[in-house]
Every structure is written in structure tokens, then in C-alpha cells.
Amino acid sequence: MMSRIRLMAALSLLLMLLGCSKLTQENYAKLKMGLGYGEVVTILGKPDSCSEALFAKSCVWGDEQKNITVNFAGDRVVLFTSTNIR
Template sequence: MKKLLVTAAILTLVGCSKVNIENYNKVTVGMDKTEIEAILGSADNCEEKTLHTNCIWGNEDQHIKVTLVSEKVTLYTQKGLK
């Protein structure tokens, strides 16, 4: 019974992910990082480079990647979203 409840909780959380095609389609070039976070929540990982920052929401199979320059979106891609 306990296993069933844990499994149901995990499936509920996965189903509520903000990493989906609808939210990806809301992202636009020039958007502020705070605007993206309002749509997708906090990034799962951000890597700061010399002139830009790469952030990813999701995992290796299903994600949204955004490149930011001066906290503004300059490039964004997705993988595995339907």
C-alpha cells in the first residue's frame, strides 16, 4: 500500500512538470531571466560562461535549454517535448 502511494505521488509530480511544449512556446528571444522563471520555475542547472549563461530545465531526455546574455534570452531549444 505504501509503495502504491509513493508511486502515485511520483506520477502526479511528473504530470505537473512545467517543462512542456506549451511553456516552451511561451519563451521568446529578449525575454528576461525572471520572466522565464515565472513560466518554468528555477532552472535545474545553469552554467556561467565568459559572455553568456546556459540554463537547462528538465533532464537529458526531455528539457528546455536557454542561452542568456546580460540576463536576456538569446537562444532557446527543446528536446523530447510533445
């Protein structure tokens, strides 16, 4: 019985953590041109993927259905977009 309660508690905690996405309109509004990569990670957390070419980096938080994409040049934000962020 006790292990079942612990399992339910662990599952509830996991569901709450998954529901606490940083992909929100409020966090998107905090993004500004010129922010450093570290500042963006502080706002959005670790990106799900990044690609680099020369002095440019493009990072994506989220997936194809819901995401924030931030482009950096010289470690500074130069462009950011979102898809289905509410």
C-alpha cells in the same frame, strides 16, 4: 489502517505533482527572444542546472532525454532549444 490511507494519499499527491511538468510545448511556445531570466523562471520554474561564462549563462530544465535549454546574454534570452518536448 489510517496511516496506510495517509501514505496512499501522500503518494498519490506526489505522483500528481511529478506529472505536472512545466516542460510542455505550451510553455516552450511562451519563450521569446529578449525575455529576462526571471520571466523564464516564471514560465518554466527553477532550472535544473546553469553554467556561466563572462556575460553569458546557459540553463537547462529537464534531463538528457527531455529538456529545454535557454541561453542568456546580459540576463536576456538570446537562444532557446528543446529536446522531446510534446
